[in-house]
Amino acid sequence: MKSKQTIGTLIAANGLILLTLFMLFGLSYFFAFVAQRFGNEYLLESNGASTVVMAGLSALMLFFYASYTKKAYFSVLAFSFFFGSIIEYSNRFFLIDGRISSIFLGFYLIMLIMLIFTMSAAFSYNEVIRINMKVMVWSILVILIAFTVLNYYVFKNAVVFQDSSLMVFELMMLATVPLLGGWYYHTFFTKKNVMNLSVYYTSLLYFSAVFTESLAVQFSDTRLFFVSDRLMLFTYSTFLVFVPVAFYRIIKEKDALIIKTNELKQSLFMFFKSAEYNENITVFVNSKYEILYANAKYKQFFNHYRKYLDSYLSGYIREKYEVIKYNMNYSASMKLEMEGKQYILDVDVVYLEQDTEEIFCITAKDITVIRAMQESLERSEYKYRSFFNLIPDFIFLYDIGKNRVIEANDMVYNDFKNIPNSRFVRNPMEERFMGLSYRELSEIGNKIQYGEILKLDILKVKDQKGQDVYVEPNFRLISVEKDKWQMLVFLRNVTNSVKLHELRIENEANLRKLYIAAENEKMFNEFFANMSHELRTPINVILSALDMMEISGFDAEKGEKYAGLIRHNSYRLQRIVSNILDITKVDSGFYKLNMHNYDIITFTEDTVMSILHYAENKGLKIIFDTEVEEHIVQFDLPSMERVLLNLLSNAIKFTKDGGTIFVNLTMDEEAGKIFIDVKDTGIGIAPENVDTIFDRFIQVNKSTTRDNEGTGIGLSIVKKLMNLMGGDCVVESQLHVGTTFRLVLPDERIPGESDASSIIDFYEKTTNRVDIEFSDLQTSDR
Known part of the structure; x- marks a missing residue:
């Protein structure tokens, strides 16, 4: 708002000046028009001599003003005014006519440079530059006088540049006059009084007069000649009006100053009276640094009772003189050393101008202790700030009342760059920072007790990358x-620990996979070694039997014996190949079941009776027992028979002569399950091998010289086939006591299907099924 008022005031001031200028132009032109209209053209004749006279009177008035105010540059202006009128009387150097004198061009450039330097120097507080500025002001006068002498007496026939295109350059040269005048008046260091306004106004009048005369020459207009002549007369008579007005304003200001001086004396009396008991140093001095007044604190602090100001303060005022005088007051801190001790004073100097005397009112406060405390506090703050920023974790301060993050350490800014500004978010409380929303932070802040430390579970957030x-x-x-209340949020960076834990888990998983892979490889190697043995044995027997048949000349009696060996070992090969193919089908999902309703009691009893002679040949007893006589359930007949035959085959193989095999069929109506237990009194299974007995290619005795043969996939097929039919197979065993395999079958049937009677047909079509399954009766899967 302040800048708008300043611009408005500037426009209003310039508008008023231009308005008066246009009024003078208009009135002069109107007078010339009327005089010409009524035939009084003698009134329009030029009177250049009167212009010089007016310039001399104006210069005299300027000398009076410069002498009274002691402002030397107004004396220079007076001389310039007078000599300029003389030059203008006989020559129109600024006239825009396409002709420029070489000597005037050089004079103009030198004067322009010096005026610009002089104006720029006024902005500086440097004493040397300001002294040079005074020299420059007087140099301008010397150059002006030198130009007048050289132009009239030395270079009478100077070179003149003439071209119509030079008129633009001449207009630019003429325009520098009001521009410099406006610059001087509108600069911040120039007081906006009547005299300074007159300088600006005179420059505008001069520009208007010369420009109008240039137009009059171009158009040969008598009226414009008259207007330009009147404007030039007004130009050189301006100060005859402005100087008396300026003196009037000075007198009024003097009267007001006297009143203010009396008031100031009364105020100073009260000030001096209170300053005696003030803790601050107070001293008044004049421009010669003579002490006008000093309180007791000054005398005590500096131990100074002499006439002139202490050297520390006088040196300070001398150094800052220009700044103090311009600003009327100045405040700063100064360091000084007295009697080997360092002191810091907070000094305030007020500049007073009393008539022709300058007075400096100096007040100072000893802030040595305060500054020491501040420096100590700053060092402590820096130390804790450094510690705060060196912590390799994320720390920030949350203001609960303002609901925003107000401070954070370097780790936060380095990894997350910016802190959310809730002012630009539609719902500020939902803004998230470091994995937590402002709403969650506020809730935690309202819930936590003072002095309590609350910990939460580990959070995962994403950094700027x-x-x-x-x-x-x-x-x-x-x-x-x-x-x-504010809440300190300390987010301990546990990324390395979490990543290390994840790597440890991954490493353990890889080790387990490596161990399993090694075990699988070992298992496969053992399986293939065993498989080669299992395949080679029946093939060798078959080949040997064929050789013996040839040797015997295909004797009928011996041929029957060798044919039986070939048939038995062919069954063994068929069983091995069938097991490998079936387990591959099961694992790949290509094994198909043919589920129908069958009598589970009849099926189990017939299967047990079909292998009875195998048990009796080994001196074993088989006992079958059931709770019911008939019960229909659904199952796949070939798969179920294969499962039961496999378990009976293993029971016979691993039960010694005189042992007993129990086959019990029970039902659990509540659970909807049917259980078929095959229990033997054989060698049993060691506890460490029970959990892996159903794994593929696993055998309890893995040597190729064991008592019983086997591929190690029979029980794996049993488990998988039972699972396909919705059941299961579990085992319980005690070493050297016996083993029990339990088949679990769901007590379910296919709705709407009649009881199947194809069991007999199945037995008739597959008469050799038992022989194939029991072909390795002397071998084992354990």
Whole structure:
């Protein structure tokens, strides 16, 4: 608002000046028009001599003003005014006519440079530059006089540049006059009084007069000649009006100053009276640094009772003189050393201008202790700030009342760059920072007790690069002022620990995979070694039997014996190949079941009776027992028979002569399950091998010289086939006591299907099924 008022005032001031200028132009032109209209053209004749006379009177008035105000540059202006009128009387150097004198051009450039330097120097507080400025002002007068002499007496026939295009350059040269005048008046250091306004106004009048005369020459207009002549007369008679007005204003200001001086004396009396008991140093001095007044604190502090001001303060005023005088007061701190001790004073100097005397009112306060405390506090703050920023974790301060983050350490700014500004968010409380919303932070702050440290679970946040950072949040409430709380949020960076834990878990998983892979490789190697043995044995027997048949000449009696060996070992090969193919189908999902309703009691009993002679040949007893006589359930007949035959085959193989095999069928109506238990009194299974007995290619005795043969996939097929039919197979065993395999079958049937009677047909079509399954009766899967 202040800048708008200043611009408005500037426009209004210039508008008023231009308005008066246009009024003078208009009135002069109107007078010339009327005189010409009524035939009084003698009134329009030029009177250049009167212009010089007016310039001399104006210069005289300027000398009076310069002498009274002691402003030397007004004396220079007076001389310039007078000599300029003489030059203008006989020559129109600024006339825009396409002709420029070489000597005037050089004079103009020198004067322009010196005027610009002089005006610029006025902005500086440097004493040397200001002294040079005074020299420059008087140099301008010397150059003006030298130009007058050289122009009239030395270079009478100077070179003149003539061209119509020079008229633009002449207009620019003429325009510098009002521009310099306006610059002088509108600069901040120029007082906006009547005399300074007159300088600006005169420059505008001069520009208007010369420009009008140039137009009159171009158009040969008598009226314009008259207007330009009147404007030139007004130009050189301006100060005859402005100087008396300026003196009037000075007299009024003097009267007001006298009144203010009396008031000041009364105020100073009260000030001196109170300053005696003031803790601050107070001293008044004049421009010669003579002490006009000094309180007791000054005398005590400096131990100074002499006439002139102490050297420390006098040197300070001498150094800052220009700034103090211009600003009327100045405040700063100064350091000084007295009696080997360092002191810091907060000095304030007020400049007073009393008539022709300058007075400096100096007040100073000893802030040595305060500054020492401030420096100590700053060092402590810097130390704790450094410690705060060196912590390799994320720390920020949350203002609960303002709901925003007010401070954070360098780790936050380095990894997350910016802190959210809730002012630009539609819902500020939902703004998230470091994985927590402002709403959550406020709720935690309102819930936590003073002095309590609250810890939360580890959070995962993303830094500015999009990388995951794991932090462990800790919160503590801090009391800043009464009823004003802030919360210190300490997010411990646990990224390395979490990543190390993840690597450890991954490494353990890889080790387990490596161990499993090694075990699988070992298992496969053992399986293939065993498989080669299992395949080679029946093939060798078959080849040997064929050789013996040839040797015997295909004797009928011996041929029957060798044919039986070939058939038995062919069954063994068929069983091995079938097991490998079936387990591959099951694992790949290509094994198909043909589920129908069958009598599970009849099926189990017939299967047990079909292998009875195998048990009796080994001296074993088989006992079958059931709770019911008939029960229909659904199952796949070939798969179920294969499962039961496999378990019976293993029971016979691993039960010694005189042992007993129990086959029990029970039902659990509540659970909807049917259980078929195959229990033997054989060698049993060691506890460490029970959990892996159903794994593929696993055998309890893996040597190729064991008592019983086997591929190690029979029980794996049993488990998988039972699972396909919705059931299961579990085992319980005790070493050297016996083993029990339990088949679990769902007590379910296919709705709407009649009881199947194809069991007999199945037995008739597959008469050799038992022989194939029991072909390795002397071998084992355990």
